[in-house]
Amino acid sequence: MHGFKAELIRRTLRRGELATALRIGLRALRSRTWHTKRLTFCLNARELPPHTPLAPPDFDVQSFSHWSAIEPPLQELLAARLATFAADAQQLLADGAALWVGRLAERPCGFGVSRTGPHVREYFFPLTPRCALLSHFETLRAYRGRGLYGALLTNMMHTLAQTGAERFYIDCGDWNAASARGILKTGFRCIGHGILRHNGRLVWVQETPPCAAAAPTETVRQP
Ligand SMILES: CC(C)(COP(=O)(O)OP(=O)(O)OC[C@H]1O[C@@H](n2cnc3c(N)ncnc32)[C@H](O)[C@@H]1OP(=O)(O)O)[C@@H](O)C(=O)NCCC(=O)NCCS
Numbered sequence: 001m002h003g004f005k006a007e008l009i010r011r012t013l014r015r016g017e018l019a020t021a022l023r024i025g026l027r028a029l030r031s032r033t034w035h036t037k038r039l040t041f042c043l044n045a046r047e048l049p050p051h052t053p054l055a056p057p058d059f060d061v062q063s064f065s066h067w068s069a070i071e072p073p074l075q076e077l078l079a080a081r082l083a084t085f086a087a088d089a090q091q092l093l094a095d096g097a098a099l100w101v102g103r104l105a106e107r108p109c110g111f112g113v114s115r116t117g118p119h120v121r122e123y124f125f126p127l128t129p130r131c132a133l134l135s136h137f138e139t140l141r142a143y144r145g146r147g148l149y150g151a152l153l154t155n156m157m158h159t160l161a162q163t164g165a166e167r168f169y170i171d172c173g174d175w176n177a178a179s180a181r182g183i184l185k186t187g188f189r190c191i192g193h194g195i196l197r198h199n200g201r202l203v204w205v206q207e208t209p210p211c212a213a214a215a216p217t218e219t220v221r222q223p
Contacts, residue, residue, distance in 0.1 A: 008178055020177070027175035036196040038171040039180055040124065041188035042210040045161040045168070048154070049187045055151040056104065063114075063159065064099045074101065077108060085136050087113075092136075095119060102139075102152040110139040110152050114160060123169075124194035124204035132157075132165040137179070149182035167210060 005028045012021040031037065064070050067090045070078065075089075078099060082089040093099060096119030102110040113136040117127035127133060134156065139148050157168050170188060172179035184190075192206040 005175065008176070012177070024175045024177060027173070031173055031175060035198060037174040038124075038194045038196065039174050039190055040169065040171040040192055040194055041183050042191045043157070043168045043186070043188045044211070045157070045166045047187060048157055048161060051154055051158060055155065056146070056148075058105045059109075059148065059151050059155075060103045060106070061152060061155040061159075062101050062103065063156070064101070065093060067093050070099070074108060078111060081111065081138055081140075082113075082136060084138075087136055095121070100152065100156050102148055102155070104143060104148065108140070109143040110137070110148050112137040112152055112156060114156060116165065122202065124171075124202050125206075127169070130164060130166040132160050132168050134168055134170040137170075144178075147182075147185070149179075150186040153183075153186045169210075 005024070009021045009025055009028075012024060027037070067075065078089045078101070082092070089099060092113055092115075095115075097113050097115045100112045100114065101108050102112075112134060115133050115135070117129045117131045117133075120127050120133050123133065134153065137149060137152070139152075153170075157165070160168070168188075170183055171194065172183065174193065189208065191208045191210055192204065195203040195205070197203070
């Protein structure tokens with residue numbers, strides 16, 4: 001993720017947006033040295049966008065609940081990429097998460113994690129069994145900028161909705177303009193932000209109730 005912050009700043013500078021690049025840099029520095037601010041988004045299952053406009057025709061998604069069901073080269077890729085989030089792929093599965101892999105023309109192009117409420121140890125607010133927290137997303141570098149984040153998210157949420165999920169939550173660092181844009185394009189609305197202090201304390205600042213998350217709001221300031 002540290003490499004990605006630098007990449008995002010370079011991309012923003014290349015577009016000539018100096019003030020935005022500076023803001024991303026300062027927020028990234030704040031998250032390393034002081035506290036992390038996570039913009040938190042919600043989408044209700046009944047407001048889910050349809051699959052088709054977002055996904056390219058050769059895009060497919062597979063989910064895994066057991067490490068042994070994943071073929072070894074993919075295990076290696078997932079373990080390595082999730083380690084960049086300081087996460088252990090096998091432990092996530094052992095704790096009840098599902099791992100999702102997006103493939104384009106059969107090649108892995110991105111991944112993410114979902115956990116229903118009872119499998120989330122600690123969050124900014126309590127999550128019920130009908131809530132799913134989506135996290136640990138990455139689109140592999142060669143595939144970025146093609147809307148595959150949204151395609152993966154949408155596919156996952158449709159599948160999870162079929163098994164009873166009614167509300168989805170996702171968050172990203174306030175410096176992460178790329179992630180925030182991908183999340184918003186998928187139909188999520190920002191409902192507030194969580195602060196993760198370096199002493200481990202979590203603080204939740206709600207701006208919109210989750211049940212109103214489908215109503216258009218402009219609560220997200222682009223970094
Ligand atoms: C954030 C991330 C998942 C977005 O994936 P993606 O498939 O590129 O998503 P999209 O194609 O919808 O693009 C989303 C935004 O990313 C930015 N973007 C576009 N191309 C990009 C590229 N090559 N590299 C970085 N960011 C890019 C743009 O701001 C884009 O929004 P726009 O199209 O409205 O301008 C991806 O950049 C990534 O894996 N980043 C590293 C890990 C990470 O930040 N994960 C999210 C943790 S909360």
